[in-house]
Amino acid sequence: MILSKKGRKSFTASVVLLLSTSLVLSACGSGDGKSAETNGKAAQTDNGQPFKISIMSNMFSEPPNPEGEIQKKMEAFTNTKLQFTWVPASTYKEKVNATVASGELPMVILIGNNKDSNIVSAVESGMFWEVGPYLKDYPFLNKMNKDVLNNVSVNGKIYGLFRERDIATQGITYRKDWLDNAGLQEPKTIDDLYNVLKAFTFNDPDKNGKNDTVGLTEDKLLAGLPMISTFMGAPNGWLQKDGKFTPDFMSPEYVQAMKFYKKLYDEKILVQDFAVLNNQQKRDVFKQGKAGAYMGSMNDAPDLYSSLIKAFPDSKMDIIGSVKGPNGDKSLGGTGYNGLYMFPKSSVKTEADLKKILAFFDKLTDQKMIDLTGWGIEGRHYKTENGKPTFIDQKLWDTESNSNYNQLLITKPTAKTPGEETALEKKRNAIIPELAKFAVINPTNALVSQTQNLKGVELQTAIDDAKTKFIYGKLDEAGWQKAIDDWRKNGGDKIMEEYAASLAKSKK
Missing domain, CATH: 3.40.190.10 (Periplasmic binding protein-like II)
Incomplete structure (x- = not known):
């Protein structure tokens, strides 16, 4: 099918509008603390001036001051100028719809579920950059977990940078x-x-x-x-x-x-x-x-x-x-990630710009940046005692960052230099890696199932209702089997078929 210029705009706008309803943002990120300084100048423009990046992200408190010292240090380290759209989680979808209506998409956008059918359609229409072939060129991105990369892939290709999480918690x-x-x-x-x-x-x-x-x-x-x-x-x-x-x-x-x-x-x-x-x-x-x-x-x-x-x-x-x-x-076992950053081609117009953005995220995995976004500035937000950082003024930290900036990190939350841990925290941190060894995934x-994305919530709600009734004794095993039969007739069989087809497609 060949679309006119007007038709292409209409199609793209429709896909973007569908995409906007699927964006979910959450939780914090951090990493393994390994330096990415060998890639230090990769985010620079040709003349060495800071590279401007627009980013849409969620926030858990008031938006931090863009002229504040934390952002200034982050920009200096990565040689960027960052323009944030901070959105409260409770109003994020409405804000996205307004942004889409304006026709001005950010260069970086965090997406919660990239297997939603609308997002998959957007990916398949060519809306987002495929980043898989570029990861090998960056110190940290080259080491991203291959199993998790497989989890975030669409049709065997990678279209974003995932925020790593423990596989079993x-x-x-x-x-x-x-x-x-x-x-x-x-x-x-x-x-x-x-x-x-x-x-x-x-x-x-x-x-x-x-x-x-x-x-x-x-x-x-x-x-x-x-x-x-x-x-x-x-x-x-x-x-x-x-x-x-x-x-x-x-x-x-x-x-x-x-x-x-x-x-x-x-x-x-x-x-x-x-x-x-x-x-x-x-x-x-x-x-x-x-x-x-x-x-x-x-x-x-x-x-x-x-x-x-x-x-x-x-x-x-x-x-x-x-x-x-x-x-x-x-x-x-879980998926090993919590959302991923994706890069629209409408705002990241060249391969050179994409590489600069990837370099920016790679640089943020340097321990200096992980600690900056996790602890703030030494002497202002935290002090070091016996080699352990501890907050000086929690209220000041809450005002000036409060886990907003570390939304950018694609590494695990445990990557920042640990403070004084309780016995409970130490045990948790020891157990989680062990659980990963026998996690059921x-x-x-x-994989992708369009029916799952369109009807999955409805179908799962019916199963959950039957499950509760079974526990309450209001449904026997025959009634439970009837609920399963209804699930299959109302779309479950289609979901099973589509997952099988998606698996077969991924192996080609």
């Missing part, structure tokens, strides 16, 4: 003082876990003489259920066998995990109103000293403990990454 946070009071040891198996949760419910673990505790806090998303099913041997999200795909909830191990949760509910070991709780309320149940265990990201543990110890100064907390199932150690991470 899910675990069990629990009250160590309650465990000690119950006379039990750290759980090693699923049966041990059940016994611990039961003791947290019925053995007066807080020693207040009241029957006012529960073993496990949860919310309507049931974040712990896929962890338990993985421990039991279920696939993570999807099972791929002989080029064909089936969802995890069709596996017998998943049903076994639901029965485990139903047992916890029936015996009142699981918080009874989980179906109406959100994640914050789930966390509050733990923080308020009502629940003995929390299943989710172990990165939540320091915050949970910080709140808990204020209310209960004698409380103790601990974490474990997994318990053994019938097939040994398993952990729930979702085989669809690198």
